[in-house]
Amino acid sequence: MITEFLVNALGDVWGPIRLLTSILVLASLGSLLSTAASLFLLPRLWHLATTDKGRAHAFNAEASVGKPMGVGIFMILFTLVATILFVPFDLKVYLCMLVLFAASLVGFGDDVKEGGYSELTLGVSDLFLALAASLIILYGEDQNMWLPFTDMVFEVPYWLAVAIYTPVVWLSINALNCNDGVDGLSGSLSAVTITVLGFIMYSAVGNVENAEYLLLPFKPEAAYWVIVSAILVGSILGYLWYNAPPSVALMGDAGSRPIGLFIGMCIVVVGNPTLIFFVAGLILVNGATGLVKVALIRIFRIRLLSSVRFPLHDHSRKNLNWSNSQVLIRYLLIHIGTLWFLMLLLLKVR
Numbered sequence: 001m002i003t004e005f006l007v008n009a010l011g012d013v014w015g016p017i018r019l020l021t022s023i024l025v026l027a028s029l030g031s032l033l034s035t036a037a038s039l040f041l042l043p044r045l046w047h048l049a050t051t052d053k054g055r056a057h058a059f060n061a062e063a064s065v066g067k068p069m070g071v072g073i074f075m076i077l078f079t080l081v082a083t084i085l086f087v088p089f090d091l092k093v094y095l096c097m098l099v100l101f102a103a104s105l106v107g108f109g110d111d112v113k114e115g116g117y118s119e120l121t122l123g124v125s126d127l128f129l130a131l132a133a134s135l136i137i138l139y140g141e142d143q144n145m146w147l148p149f150t151d152m153v154f155e156v157p158y159w160l161a162v163a164i165y166t167p168v169v170w171l172s173i174n175a176l177n178c179n180d181g182v183d184g185l186s187g188s189l190s191a192v193t194i195t196v197l198g199f200i201m202y203s204a205v206g207n208v209e210n211a212e213y214l215l216l217p218f219k220p221e222a223a224y225w226v227i228v229s230a231i232l233v234g235s236i237l238g239y240l241w242y243n244a245p246p247s248v249a250l251m252g253d254a255g256s257r258p259i260g261l262f263i264g265m266c267i268v269v270v271g272n273p274t275l276i277f278f279v280a281g282l283i284l285v286n287g288a289t290g291l292v293k294v295a296l297i298r299i300f301r302i303r304l305l306s307s308v309r310f311p312l313h314d315h316s317r318k319n320l321n322w323s324n325s326q327v328l329i330r331y332l333l334i335h336i337g338t339l340w341f342l343m344l345l346l347l348k349v350r
Helices: 001-009 015-021 023-048 072-086 090-111 117-138 159-179 185-203 208-213 221-242 253-270 275-279 281-300 312-318 325-350
Strands: 145-146 153-156
Touching: 001 015, 001 117, 015 023, 015 072, 023 072, 023 153, 023 185, 072 090, 072 221, 090 117, 090 208, 090 221, 090 253, 090 275, 117 159, 117 253, 145 159, 159 185, 159 253, 159 275, 159 281, 185 221, 185 253, 185 281, 185 325, 221 253, 253 275, 275 281, 275 325, 281 312, 281 325, 312 325
Parallel strands: none
Antiparallel strands: 145 153
């Protein structure tokens, strides 16, 4: 928004300032700023956060006890500031940033509270956040929805689109949150996923010629989300400097919940609810499978995979004897390797 003001004020006086109308330039500058902010300011701020008190049932949880916890709230604040600086004003984008900050506040409260919030409280708050994000992004308009492996574009009523996307966003929040248990894991996986989502928004649905070629609906609003994606990835990268194993700081729910929410928001913007299975497949397998297992036990009294620990990164560490570094690198390799293959299937097989 600030750069937009500068261009309007100085564009006729100093030509180079018009570079700030380029999405790529704004995304690059925003990402550099948020990376630098996380890299240099986090160590000066994390004493204001809480400390890790250990998590029940988590493998090797005692290794994190005493570390700064909940620093994700500062990452989201850096993202908000950079968004104000570099993203041209768009009411939907800015309202979604407020929802993102609300998710961080909920997560920070869970980090600070002894024993955390109850599962019901977190589940309901996540549902409200997912609903708010879907309502804002889709507000008042019937949606052009596309699906994999078909060239058809479906016009979906506004209310039905909200009903479809809200559970997807809720799943994204909770799946990523369940990945946050190994140093560097959730940050690395989410940074790769958001980068790919940014690529799709910039090069596919956000480009009128490419969208027509790929038989996708054109989404002009995706351009601004590309900038926010780059900014958030920058905040994550700066944080990963301190979260690389062995970590010295943890983003906690204050970071994982809003990052998961943002992934869900981008999926809504792209217009394909099945996209979560393509861009976040490993995140779902690692985290969401545990949610499914618990739901089956509590609701239907069905016990499956009783010998497998969830999240799967705990199974990898305890049952397969992988170190934290091995879990991080191997999961990241699997994530990147499968992602690009799935992207080819998604975009080219239509």
